[in-house]
Amino acid sequence: MKIGILGAGNLGTALGRRLAGAGHDIVVAFARTEDKVARAARTMGGGARPGSPEQAARHGDVVLLSTPWPVTLGLVDQVADSLTGRVVWDTTNPFAPDMSELVLGTTTSAGEEVARHAPDAAVVKAIPPFAELLSSDSAEVGGHRPGLFVCGDDAGARATVVGLAAQIGCDPVDTGPLKLARFTEPQGMLLTNLAYVQGMGPRITSILVQD
Ligand SMILES: NC(=O)c1ccc[n+]([C@@H]2O[C@H](COP(=O)([O-])OP(=O)(O)OC[C@H]3O[C@@H](n4cnc5c(N)ncnc54)[C@H](OP(=O)(O)O)[C@@H]3O)[C@@H](O)[C@H]2O)c1
Numbered sequence: 001m002k003i004g005i006l007g008a009g010n011l012g013t014a015l016g017r018r019l020a021g022a023g024h025d026i027v028v029a030f031a032r033t034e035d036k037v038a039r040a041a042r043t044m045g046g047g048a049r050p051g052s053p054e055q056a057a058r059h060g061d062v063v064l065l066s067t068p069w070p071v072t073l074g075l076v077d078q079v080a081d082s083l084t085g086r087v088v089w090d091t092t093n094p095f096a097p098d099m100s101e102l103v104l105g106t107t108t109s110a111g112e113e114v115a116r117h118a119p120d121a122a123v124v125k126a127i128p129p130f131a132e133l134l135s136s137d138s139a140e141v142g143g144h145r146p147g148l149f150v151c152g153d154d155a156g157a158r159a160t161v162v163g164l165a166a167q168i169g170c171d172p173v174d175t176g177p178l179k180l181a182r183f184t185e186p187q188g189m190l191l192t193n194l195a196y197v198q199g200m201g202p203r204i205t206s207i208l209v210q211d
Helices: 010-021 034-044 053-059 069-083 110-117 131-135 155-167 178-197
Strands: 002-006 025-029 062-065 087-090 122-125 147-152 171-176
Touching (some): 010 131, 053 069, 062 069, 062 155, 087 110, 122 155, 122 178, 147 178, 171 178
Parallel strands (some): 062 087, 087 122, 147 171
Antiparallel strands (some): 122 147
């Protein structure tokens, strides 16, 4: 599959490495320097290459959004035309710049805001496990694949992200409508606080179990 990645940082690079390893064709974009984007592509391997945000958006059947929240909607506005008809996999946490709190939630979500700014894309919200976990040899925690809640209004787009999530070693759960991102995004805040404020570290995850 052709995949564009917007965000050449920790998460975009870790996801790209796993997706490239699964055989996907990747164009990555978006950092303050071209050198950083080129380094991210090299780290991903598998023929991943750097591009502009518009090139990455146009390239992808699926376009991952892995950017800090304060710059996310501006970037989505910039590439909105190129996202027409794409599945946009939004991985962002709507954190304040100091990561101490969510800047929106419960009455809307980052996923829904991204969808408002990219009205011709099928936006799917699914916050992956920590980049450190994805970058390690095994993403499993305590013998479990990391859980990944997948919210979106387009069932086909959700199925696409569910498939990719399974390929990168996660245990995806199709949670239905994008509106439920209002309740999955706070979990990202909780896990980040547990990992980096309360000292549990990034080898933690949450899973859904069912009889
Ligand atoms: N890291 C994780 O484990 C993880 C897990 C789940 C969800 N998330 C979410 O995923 C998103 C990305 O996280 P991350 O840890 O990958 O962040 P990151 O390492 O800081 O990467 C962000 C990327 O965006 C670029 N960027 C930021 N501001 C920019 C600007 N003004 N102009 C151009 N490029 C800019 C950065 O480039 P520069 O480095 O050049 O600034 C970098 O390539 C966030 O919303 C985060 O909450 C992260």
